[in-house]
Amino acid sequence: MELRTIVQNLPLAPTMEVLxxxxxxxxxxxxxxxxxxxPGRIVGLDKNEAYIAAARERMAAAExxxxxxxxxxxxxxxxxSPPQYDLVWCAQSLYSLAEPVSSLSQMRAAVRPGGFVVVLxxxxxxxxxLPWPPxxxxxxxxxxxxxxxxESSKPEKFYVGRRLPAVLAAAxxxxxxxxxxxxxxxAPLGDxxxxxxxxxxxxxxxxxxxxxxxxxxxxxxxxxxxxxxxxLLREPWxxxxxxxxxxxxxxxxxx
Ligand SMILES: C[S@@+](CC[C@H](N)C(=O)[O-])C[C@H]1O[C@@H](n2cnc3c(N)ncnc32)[C@H](O)[C@@H]1O
Numbered sequence: 439m440e441l442r443t444i445v446q447n448l449p450l451a452p453t454m455e456v457l458x459x460x461x462x463x464x465x466x467x468x469x470x471x472x473x474x475x476x477p478g479r480i481v482g483l484d485k486n487e488a489y490i491a492a493a494r495e496r497m498a499a500a501e502x503x504x505x506x507x508x509x510x511x512x513x514x515x516x517x518x519s520p521p522q523y524d525l526v527w528c529a530q531s532l533y534s535l536a537e538p539v540s541s542l543s544q545m546r547a548a549v550r551p552g553g554f555v556v557v558l559x560x561x562x563x564x565x566x567x568l569p570w571p572p573x574x575x576x577x578x579x580x581x582x583x584x585x586x587x588x589e590s591s592k593p594e595k596f597y598v599g600r601r602l603p604a605v606l607a608a609a610x611x612x613x614x615x616x617x618x619x620x621x622x623x624x625a626p627l628g629d630x631x632x633x634x635x636x637x638x639x640x641x642x643x644x645x646x647x648x649x650x651x652x653x654x655x656x657x658x659x660x661x662x663x664x665x666x667x668x669x670l671l672r673e674p675w676x677x678x679x680x681x682x683x684x685x686x687x688x689x690x691x692x693x
Contacts, residue, residue: 440620440682443619445466445473447617448525448527449554449686450525453475455523455525456470456480457526458527458529459526459528461484461490463496464495468497474503474504475504476503479505481523482497483513484509485510485511494508513541513544516545517544521547521549521550521553523549524553525556526553528541528542529557529558530558532557533595538595538605538609539608542606542608543609546689551692552688554686554688556684556686557602559598561600561683562582564599564681565680565681571657578654582642585645599681602616602683603616606685606687611687611690612688614686616685621681622678623680625675626672635678636671639662
């Protein structure tokens, strides 16, 4: 629901041409398409063929009034085409791209002067607020920082959510605004959300275990064990907050 609201708030007119960079399974393509009417057009660009296939399937099943197409290619390919889009949208994909400023410069090249680049991203440190002891959370997020430094040559990109306007400006865009959307949920979470959050935490735990001390490992394991008495996600009055940062910018008119 909140993600639809984010798309509803974008500076879109029905006949715009929109590019979704890192379109994945087409989740946002379908939401963006709800805002467009032919000759308005949504283009999904992704370098992963399986994701393009999933997005095709989703869009074929959606009731859309706009045109849509897919580009199975790398973001880098945008520099070979003339600027043709009114808005480039990039959701939860900046972490996956090589480096934020160069990636946003490539998106800028695809936008007509005066058009928009909009990014939705998290900040890894503040992505998820959970009702567990702050000391444990600090240990886990510190361990995550150590893990990211080993996993990536650009670990700072996972904390880009806190500096999106500055990064957009460094890419030659004019930042216009930034807004943090909080997705709040209380117990009972429902099966899908519980599975999603549980998988996220298990993955985080596995990646960070070797940087945690034995006490923290034992405590986190207890909080994450579904059959245990301390299972966090089914605690009475459990509540979580998931944050998404949206920042929007314009390609300068005389660019
Ligand atoms: C975390 S997923 C996000 C998908 C979608 N935007 C969403 O929020 O549901 C990141 C996507 O970016 C794509 N991607 C990563 N690097 C890319 C690149 N250099 N060029 C194009 N797509 C890329 C991946 O294949 C993946 O589908």
